[in-house]
Amino acid sequence: MDLAFADTDEAFRLEVRAFFETRFPKDILDKIRRGQTLGKDDLVRAEKAYHAEGWSAANWPEEYGGTGWSVTQKYIFDEERERVGAPSVVPMGLLYVAPVIYTFGSPEQKQRFLPGILSSDVFWAQGYSEPGAGSDLASLQTRAVRDGDEYVVNGVKIWTSQAHYADWIFCLVRTSSAGKPQEGITFLCMDMKTPGITVRPIIGIDGSHYLNQVFFEDVRVPVGNRIGEENKGWDYAKYLLTHERTSYAHVARKKMDMARLKQLARTVTSDGRSLAEDPLFVQKMAEADVALASLEMTVLRAIASLSSGQAPGNESSILKIMATERAQEITELFVELGGLYSAHFITDRARPDWNSNSGIPDWASPSMASYLFTRAQTIYGGATEVQKNVIAKQVLRLP
Ligand SMILES: Cc1cc2nc3c(=O)[nH]c(=O)nc-3n(C[C@H](O)[C@H](O)[C@H](O)COP(=O)(O)OP(=O)(O)OC[C@H]3O[C@@H](n4cnc5c(N)ncnc54)[C@H](O)[C@@H]3O)c2cc1C
Known part of the structure; x- marks a missing residue:
């Protein structure tokens, strides 16, 4: 298994990085950095920015406007996107219904529906x-x-x-x-x-x-x-679900979160010492780091096998469970780090000044909401128990 990226892939990475640094809407990235929530207008503008580069439909065949990217290029794009915190495309149109329409729809339906999905106008x-x-x-x-x-x-x-x-x-x-x-x-x-x-x-x-x-x-x-x-x-729904198995891994974002967590742990004190010196908290961070590294290796292994022509198939259930556990672990650590600040429960984060008068750091105020939303990952995209059934029956071939 060769996990190194080819020179052409690294060149592609620089191209994507330059896009996010210079052409992606800066106000959207600023909102994310400030902890503000994105509205429909932001989500659509982000997609339109990808579309302007011809990059909104990473999985579509090129004849309908797809990028023609390899699996590795898709991974690199997502890695760079998550590195700056930019949103992914909203999946329902571009990732879910479009493949059903271009595979099973009539020529008239393709003409009618696909352009509006591709341009994010619908x-x-x-x-x-x-x-x-x-x-x-x-x-x-x-x-x-x-x-x-x-x-x-x-x-x-x-x-x-x-x-x-x-x-x-x-x-x-x-x-x-x-x-x-x-x-x-x-x-x-x-x-x-x-x-x-x-x-x-x-x-x-x-x-x-x-x-x-x-x-x-x-x-x-x-x-x-x-x-x-x-x-x-x-039959079409089952086909769609194979496309719904998009990567829940979000490894790059989790790495950024872990780096932030470690940096913040140095600034938060409890009983006169920083949490970065608290043996229990350090141990929890180390365990989260190791588990995240194992998620990353599992993702890369899946990619390596895809490059050699194998589909991840039912093994994606393993990724779904691992990614869910890691996301929940990391959001839990942020809540622990925030301590009482995490009880500050703000629901309306659409305004730029959402946290300006609270006296609570921007990273701590949304930590409880993130922790709670991440619980839902156990359920959506196929509940954890159901994924375990898939692994038992289809991967391990247990009776
Ligand atoms: C944030 C979020 C977004 C969503 N977005 C959409 C959306 O856009 N469109 C849409 O159509 N749906 C959406 N869903 C719904 C989601 O697909 C369902 O919640 C999911 O399929 C589980 O169904 P359920 O909630 O009815 O729970 P149930 O199926 O009733 O499950 C309840 C519990 O029983 C367990 N269970 C069920 N069957 C088995 C079994 N055979 N073996 C062992 N345990 C089992 C489950 O794991 C779970 O713990 C969303 C859900 C969430 C949380």
């Missing part, structure tokens, strides 16, 4: 989960009944990330109850402005409005918005 949400269908997604009940050239949709979706920003939503809906539950599911795209769609916020444990519940009441959707065949949506 914001998408993912309507899969329902109050009674999460890990067991195939039991979903949102129903679409055919009426001439339209479907009439009724039901509820839940945990819909950023649906309050979305112009369009792609949903799995039930079109038949015959046969196995997987066999009666259809993949439908809907304009969020269609009468009968209502979005209600769900405020997360971290105090943020990221999640939503979406209600569909007699929503009339043209049959032309269906991707692929009726009742074949499960």
